[in-house]
Structures are given as C-alpha cells and as structure tokens.
Amino acid sequence: MYGSFKSVVKHQTAVFETQCSGTGCAFNGCESSGSETCDGHMFTKLSKIQLSINDIWKRKPGAIVCKEGWKRYNGHGYHLFSKKMNWFQAQVFCRNQKTTLLQINDANEHNWLTKNFPIVAYWIDFTDIGTEGKWVTLSTGKSEYTRWHGGQPDNSGGKQNCAYNNYGKGSWDDISCKTTYQVLCEASDTL
Structure with missing residues (x-):
C-alpha cells in the first residue's frame, strides 16, 4: 500500500511505503502495533522527508532571469x-x-x-x-x-x-x- 505525505511548504508530494498485516503496520521499515515509539519514528521520518524536499527545492535551478547588469x-x-x-x-x-x-x-x-x-x-x-x-x-x-x-x-x-x-x-x-x-x-x- 502506498500513501503520500504532502509538503506543507511547496505543496509537493513525496511517496512512502506502508505495509500492514494482522499484527500491525510498517512504515518504510518501522513496525507499528500501536506503539508510541514507532509513531515517533514515523514522525521523525516524515520530518526528514519534509526537510529533504525543502532542501531539493532550495537547490533546484531557479527561473530567475537576471536583469541587465546583474x-x-x-x-x-x-x-x-x-x-x-x-x-x-x-x-x-x-x-x-x-x-x-x-x-x-x-x-x-x-x-x-x-x-x-x-x-x-x-x-x-x-x-x-x-x-x-x-x-x-x-x-x-x-x-x-x-x-x-x-x-x-x-x-x-x-x-x-x-x-x-x-x-x-x-x-x-x-x-x-x-x-x-x-x-x-x-x-x-x-x-
């Protein structure tokens, strides 16, 4: 199963993988059976994804066309x-x-x-x-x-x-x- 995490800053979408079974779900390798520890890991991973997206957008070659003399x-x-x-x-x-x-x-x-x-x-x-x-x-x-x-x-x-x-x-x-x-x-x- 795939889900998406919407970037708040640039409204872009990152894809992550979620796998569920009868005992719980795994989010990109973090198993969760309702534990707060895993929820914390998920939040940390989502935050890292968001930071990565922000970094990519900051480094993306821009459409700035310099004025003459710039x-x-x-x-x-x-x-x-x-x-x-x-x-x-x-x-x-x-x-x-x-x-x-x-x-x-x-x-x-x-x-x-x-x-x-x-x-x-x-x-x-x-x-x-x-x-x-x-x-x-x-x-x-x-x-x-x-x-x-x-x-x-x-x-x-x-x-x-x-x-x-x-x-x-x-x-x-x-x-x-x-x-x-x-x-x-x-x-x-x-x-």
Missing part, C-alpha cells in the same frame, strides 16, 4: 548598487527591487562574491538587533554561515548591531546600522 550564481542574481545608504534603507531598497539584502550562505558563495564584485564595503542581511549577540538574517531569522573578522563582532560602544562585508579585510565586521555603505541585493528563486 550577475548570476547558483540560482541567485546579484547586483551591487553604488548609492550609499544605512542598513535599514538598504533593506527597504532591496525589498523595493523585489529582492533581499545580500545573505551569504556559505564559503563558496563568499569566495564567488569576492571574485565577482569590486573590493568595497557593503551591507549584508545580518543583525543582532533582536537579541544582543544573536546574529541572524532579518529575512529568515536564521544564521547558517558567518565570516567574522578576528575579534568581531565586538559591539564597540554598545551600538554595533548590523554587519557589513569588508573586503579590505576579506571578512565581516559589525557596525552601527546608521553608517552608510553600498548595497548588494540578491534575487532568489526561493523568495
């Missing part, structure tokens, strides 16, 4: 705007472009950015405004990758709550959100 990498489009603005203005500016302020997700993306954009300081979507010392992206509330310069973040003067990418150092630094830097917006097929 650069494409790994299903995302990037553009560095020369106008300087504070971190809050940068967030709004990128949203008005139907993009987000740059989110650097791994070392490969960081290295690609270093090779493909000028050596200038620009804002990234990383802040600890909500909880001092807990750095997350404003867009997702997550923190999956960091590239802080040695001794950073230091919250110097107690007012450094936003991060910028400082390629003079090749890493990130925290600074007042009121400082003005250039803006790098990122278009994503997962937005």
